Amino acid sequence: MNSLIFGLPDFFAPGVAAAFVLTALRVGGLLLVAPAWSAKSVPMRLRTALLVIFAVMLLPGALHSADRTQLAITPATFLTETAIGFALGFAAALVVAGAEFAGELATNTIGLSGVAIFDPINNTQSALLSSFMQLMMLTLLLMAGGHIIMLQAVARSFAVLPLGAPIAIDLGFMPLVKAGGTIFASGLQFASPVIAAVLLTNLALAILGRAAPQLQVMSLAFPLQIGVGLITFAGSLGLVVQALGDWQSSYSTTVESFVRAALLAPEPAGRR
Template identity: 40%
Template sequence: MLTLTSGEINAWIAGLLWPLTRILGLVASAPVFGHTSVPVSAKVVLGVLLALVIAPTVPALPALDPMSYAGLLILVQELLIGLAMGFSMRLVFAAFEYAGELASSTMGLGFASFFDPSTHGRSAAISQFMSMVATMAFLAVNAHLVLLAALSESFISLPISATPLSLAAPLELVRLGSRIFSAGLQLALPIIAAILIVNVALGILTRAAPQLNIFGIGFPVTLGVGLLTLSLSLPYLGTPIVNLFNEGIEAGRRLARTAADRPPGPAPATGPRALP
């Protein structure tokens, strides 16, 4: 007759519940996985399937009751870790959206805003276009798989334990957040430079021929030059996009190592380290 003790049942529940919480935190906050168009049931099913695959490889868990105070504290910590790792990649997508905002305002399309379901707000047309380009590139280069590999590595670099997380971990997100503005400006720089040249040329033309209606011809010219520059620069954005994806994934890895209060070092090679 098969008999189970309460300790064995708690160990089984904790062995699946705690990894599942970290995984669901990443799925809820990471781009593509956490998009509002993805049904909640699909996110939960994906999290459960990933947990069933990753749970057997997780190091030894603390012998605690999952429903105890210490067990609930571990649950909250795992949720925060998953949310932070997914949010690190979300910051990379924010850089693309910021580049689109800069390009739109420079081209004169700042008034052309649409409802963005991912942020439940309004964003510029070029910003949504850059977000879609980033999403397609994210899937095309298998960045979503590398992100899941980094999540699997985090269970080794940051094992599940009742030890409080290091307070230095949020600084990694702050450092990555500063990249939103620099990376967004770099991505939008070709359009900004082209529009600046056009504005200088229009200013000279206005001084040479004051009778011209600069407001009548300036907007279509800047809009056309901006769209032309955007179309010409898209083929050259592949390398910067991949570099930003790698930066976001590495930030998630560093976040896990920093939260464990360990010096940065090579993470275990359990999956793809970087995008090609």
């Protein structure tokens, strides 16, 4: 990262200690919800060590754009810096949540809602295909360097959202709330082939049952529904992976929307 070329600052200089704490809060907000970084399988001690290391690495860049004389640790700055990091991580979490929701829809549609497996990310029980989609999305994200991209987003955020600068967090989170709707939209889009295939299968079985009542249609319905659903799900994975491979553009769009809205904060009366 570009901030590393400046070297480590003097922590005893005026404003540096406050800048370090605020930088750590922004990084902590990211690690709170960002995919992979926020996994419960990551030990708390390791997460704390990463928080300190990343804060030290990003501190020179944060100081480069901040007004040291105005830096102070207050409830407002505490919440602001944490919210900025949270927004940067939440924008990436939306992509993973959309894939996970698609797996949940596919699981319920196929008829495997009663099958639960251990989720190594959240240390809980989750639906079969939901856990699969989550792990697949995390794999794609890590292969594309998503964990580094999110840290780079934090590093670049100091240039447009300096430490201690007044921003409109409430306005900034409005685009994130609207972007949350993409979880349901993308999930339904990814699961639509499975839903359509299972629906057509059930319709065909219903027509067959009415045309030939002597056939034991109900004994065939459940295994046929599972078979058709799993085959359709496997066949649509290529399209899902191709769509999820473009997650960086949606992530950038969400982050830019947050920054544009947050920068609409009016300046304090003393600075006008």
